[in-house]
Amino acid sequence: MSTATAPGRPPAPGAHLARKKRLFFPFFLPAVALYVLFLLVPTVATVVLGFTDWSGAGDTPEFTGLANYSELIASDAFRYSFLNTLLYIVVGGVGTFLLAFLFTMVLREMRGGKVVRAILFFPNIVAPIALGMFFGIILVYRPNRQGLANYLLESVGIDAVKFLAPENITWVVTGCLIWASSGFYITILMAAVDRIPPYLYEDSDIAGATPWQKFRHVTLPLTWDVVGVAGVLWTISAVKIFELVFVLAGPGTYSPPIRSWTLGVFVFDRSFGDQGAPAYGTACAAAVVMILLVSVLVVALRRLMRRDVIQY
Amino acid sequence: MASVTFTGTTRFYAGNPVPAVDGLDLEVADGEFLVLVGPSGCGKSTTLRMLAGLEGVDDGTIHIGDRDVTDLPPKERDIAMVFQNYALYPHMTVAENIGFHLKIAKVAKTDREAKVRDAAELLGLTDYLDRKPAKLSGGQRQRVAMGRAIVRSPQVFCMDEPLSNLDAKLRVQTRTQIASLQRRLGVTTIYVTHDQVEAMTMGDRVAVLKDGVLQQCDTPIGLFSKPANLFVAGFIGSPAMNLVPARASGESAAVGGVTVPLTPAQRAGLTGDDLVLGVRPEAWRVSGAGPGLSAVVEVVEELGSDQYLYCVVDGVVSEPIAVRTPGMSPWQRGEKVVLAPVAESLHVFDKGTGERLPD
Amino acid sequence: MTTTAPAGKRTPPRKPKPAPTARGLSPLRALGMAVVWLFTALNVLVLYWLVAAAFKTPIEIFTKPFALPRTWFERGQPFRNLLYAWDNAGFGRAFLITVVLVAVASVVIVLLAAPAAYALTRLGVRGSGGLTNLFAIGMGIPFQTVVIPLFIGMAEFDLTNDLFGLFLIYVALSLPFTVFLLTGFFRSLPDELEEAAAIDGASPSRTFFTIMLPLARGGLITALILNAIGLWNETLLSIVFLNENANFTLARALFAFNSAASYQSEYGGLVAGVAIVVLPMLVLYLLLARRIITGLTLGAGK
The missing domain is CATH 3.40.50.300 (P-loop containing nucleotide triphosphate hydrolases)
Structure with a gap:
């Protein structure tokens, strides 16, 4: 006691650390309380509700076991939703990353590259709903009053395409997705490429490496970690695609044709869509599928990408 | 090859x-x-x-x-x-x-x-x-x-x-x-x-x-x-060559009590009267008295095999002159010495162009 | 043997020659260049189209997509579309609501996240790493998976169709990303200043407010901006939690306007609505592009 804090002397470092630790709960609790209350508890509730049949206020949730899940498997709407979501994650992801890789090869030595990067990045801070409506106007098919895309096609003598028809919409959304997100991934990858020491590229120049060989032997191995993280970010964001599809494929206020659905649209349609009584149980079961899909893909991606840490 | x-x-x-x-x-x-x-x-x-x-x-x-x-x-x-x-x-x-x-x-x-x-x-x-x-x-x-x-x-x-x-x-x-x-x-x-x-x-x-x-x-x-x-004179060699400004008069150049004869070729190459004498640290003869630059030893660096003296020569060069002497020579800090360049290892440069004058 | 003669004055070339390596155009490089420029040009074109179309009549939008707007200018009402969206479609009120909601929510988010991030990184409490990861996992939870129980729970407290309810949800759901972002900033701060403050006898909370917060200012501002952008664009939650015109945020108003406008062929107003949502972001982006880009890509780059 007597050695700890003599009056007028600063406390020993140990004492200071203990005082610091006392700050932990007042600082940490408010944020974590909100986090638990608004994110963790609802997630658990969703999992529980996934095993019930419930049509909302006035009705009592009734435990039905796995009935919701077998219903999902039998449902066309869900099958389309699941496959489309997977397609956006995989095809959109591959497309986005291929484009980003191609850009890293060129942008590294290009003058004005910073400006190009900034222009490509911009769609990332535009609301997906605005992007969707914007594409809706550009891609509209209406003889004599075509949207921009068909206007361009017709002006070079190609027949206009019904971009927004159900049979094409998935691919159109994939294209829009790649267009809107590649800037973000280009920026992430370029930040990693910029950290690669330039003399490694100079040595490959002396070796006579082609751009592909430089990418294969220098850029890719040295940005592998970042590519892995970017892949996880892509998966997380692609799994919840909703607004873009909703406004692009449909009339706007109620759900689009089921061929174009994603899991996000499915959950919304079964819970807050304007058609009939909500089926909260089914919606929650589909939401659980979303979480499972993200978890499985993220874990798989991390395993696939794992390798030794690189030290310079 | x-x-x-x-x-x-x-x-x-x-x-x-x-x-x-x-x-x-x-x-x-x-x-x-x-x-x-x-x-x-x-x-x-x-x-x-x-x-x-x-x-x-x-x-x-x-x-x-x-x-x-x-x-x-x-x-x-x-x-x-x-x-x-x-x-x-x-x-x-x-x-x-x-x-x-x-x-x-x-x-x-x-x-x-x-x-x-x-x-x-x-x-x-x-x-x-x-x-x-x-x-x-x-x-x-x-x-x-x-x-x-x-x-x-x-x-x-x-x-x-x-x-x-x-x-x-x-x-x-x-x-x-x-x-x-x-x-x-x-x-x-x-x-x-x-x-x-x-x-x-x-x-x-x-x-x-x-x-x-x-x-x-x-x-x-x-x-x-x-x-x-x-x-090049200042860049090659360590410690660097001492560069001492001097003035040409007639057939020789002079600086602070030291007179150096100039060859006809050197005189012909001069663009003015000002020239620079380059003396490597090992090309000084150090003595207690006699003809040469009078200097005061400011620092003595003893390396065992060699000894470096840094001597201040007032009014001639602004930086101390580096001199190499055999290891464990008796020179002391503050001592008054006389420095005389060895004539045959002297370098002569034109001050205007910085070029070496032919031997 | 010696060459000091000043070589005749050389005039520098207008552009130094590139290294021989950069000259040969391999097919892959040529393809890459073509795609980069095409892509960039497309983005610029699209942005031009959006701004121009906000001042056009539907006929102009569809028949002369690249021409400058004329008809509304000739009729002396150049801002007709913007005014239509602003007044008739409720974007004016929605704009004000969104600005206030986004500003207040972003500030509160940072006020809650900064102490939490500080506690997780600099107090040396055991288990901090695990708790940080817990927040990081929260970033991976799609909103769709929490929205149903949230809606039911908020209804219990009469907080649906209520801006305060939406505010609470915005704050809570933005915390994982913000805390995670700020832990990165706090972790990168040097220990010495904190130790110096401790030796000077400053209390830990005083150290936090007077030393660490100002040091992390860059991070806090970045967090503020990124949250503002995210919430400005947020649509799903506003659709679920707001159903009265008087409460609409911009994204929600745009969503409601979408079907009505296309039904009436009010494409001019619709594009103007899109522009009202997008252009403030464009202005923000022009001012702060570097900070926004590095902030959004920070977590991934580490």
Whole structure:
């Protein structure tokens, strides 16, 4: 006691650390309380509700076991939703990353590259709903009053395409997705490429490496970690695609044709869509599928990408 | 093997009206070890990078042997480069690093492995072939970088300050290793350094650059004994040559009680009356009294084998004059001494142009 | 043997010659260049189209997509579309609501996240790493998976169709990303200043407020901006939690306007609505592009 804090002397470092630790709960609790209350508890509730049949206020949730899940498997709407979501994650992801890789090869030595990067990045801070409506106007098919895309096609003598028809919409959304997100991934990858020491590229120049060989032997191995993280970010964001599809494929206020659905649209349609009584149980079961899909893909991606840490 | 010839080679950088390398004319003989030396920003690295093809050439040409390589991409020049930071690929093992250029050149795998093994043996790296660069010491990394150059058996080695990242002791060891390796392989080598000791000990010839202009290219002995101008005189030698301003009058030059005879050739070369006498630290005779510059010993550095005195000479030079005397000489700090230059090892420069006056 | 004679004054070339390596155009590089420029040009074109179309009549939008707007200018009502969206479609009120909601929510988010991030990184409490990861996992939870229980729970407290309810949800759901972002900033701060403050006798909370917060200012501002952008664009939650025109945020108003406008062929107003949502972001982006880009890509780059 007597050695700890003599009056007028600063406390020993140990004492200071203990005082610091006392700050932990007042600082940490408010944020974590909100986090638990608004994110963790609802997630658990969703999992529980996934095993019930419930049509909302006035009705009592009734435990039905796995009935919701077998219903999902039998449902066309869900099958389309699941496959489309997977397609956006995989095809959109591959497309986005291929484009980003191609850009890293060129942008590294290009003058004005910073400006190009900034222009490509911009769609990332535009609301997906605005992007969707914007594409809706550009891609509209209406003889004599075509949207921009068909206007361009017709002006070079190609027949206009019904971009927004159900049979094409998935691919159109994939294209829009790649267009809107590649800037973000280009920026992430370029930040990693910029950290690669330039003399490694100079040595490959002396070796006579082609751009592909430089990418294969220098850029890719040295940005592998970042590519892995970017892949996880892509998966997380692609799994919840909703607004873009909703406004692009449909009339706007109620759900689009089921061929174009994603899991996000499915959950919304079964819970807050304007058609009939909500089926909260089914919606929650589909939401659980979303979480499972993200978890499985993220874990798989991390395993696939794992390798030794690189030290310079 | 091949010679290397720079003819009027010039390099500008964007936004700078002063060339980084200005009309370089330089010929390096087949198998020669040439060192490019100079202070930072003098254009020595730019010269090397132009030779390697990493830098464009704005004017003039570069030949390797009889081939004009000025506009050829690096891989067609048949050169190998050792970078200051070694440029080892962190994700490849030592063997993969050494063999990387062969792999890019599509050399068959067995052939490649044999060459890598030979190079590793030559450099004492056999035990480390499976390690990643991060697990190697600085000296080992340097040797891997050398191995990558050797394994290509190129016509020319380009080395960009390859020892500057090593500690002092290792640098001395590696210095002799590289020099003897080069002599054994007989590959024409251009070696860039800012360290004049490296330049003097390693090079067959040394080219001194300043502000993108070649000052002098000669053997180490030639540079030391006949520096072409004041810059080379001050740059080569440690401690640096003492430069004492003097005035010519008639057939001699005088400074503070010292009179030095000038040859007719020297008198003819003078552009004015002002000249500079260059006296190396070992070319002073120190005595207690007699003719010469009277000075006060300000600092005594005792190294055992040698002793350096730094003497203040009022009114003649602003910086103290460095004098080398045999180790454990009796001179004391604060002592009054007289310094007299040894006439036969005196260098005379014109003050206006900075050029050496002919002997 | 000596060459000091000043070589005749050389005139620098207008552009120094590139290295021989950069000259040869390999097919892959050529393809890459073409795609990069095409892509960039497309983005610029699209942005031009959006701004121009906000001042056009539907006929102009569809028949002369690249021409400058004329008809509304000739009729002396150049801002007709913007005014239509602003007044008739409720974007004016929605704009004000969104500005206030986004500003207040972003500030509160940072006020809650900064102490939490500080506690997780600099107090040396055991288990901090695990708790940080817990927040990081929260970033991976899609909003769709929490929105149903949230809606039911908020209804219990009469907080649906209520801007305060939406505010609470925005704050809570933005915390994982913000805490995670700020832990990165706090972790990168040097220890010495904190130790110096401790030696000077400053209390830990005083150290936090007077030393660490100002040091992390860059991070806090970045967090503020990124949250503002995210919430400005947020749509799903506003659709679920707001159903009265009087409460609409911009994204919600745009969503409601979408079907009505296309039904009436009010494409001019619709594009103007899109422009009202997008252009403030464009202005923000022009001012702060570097900070936004590095902030959004920070977590991934480490």
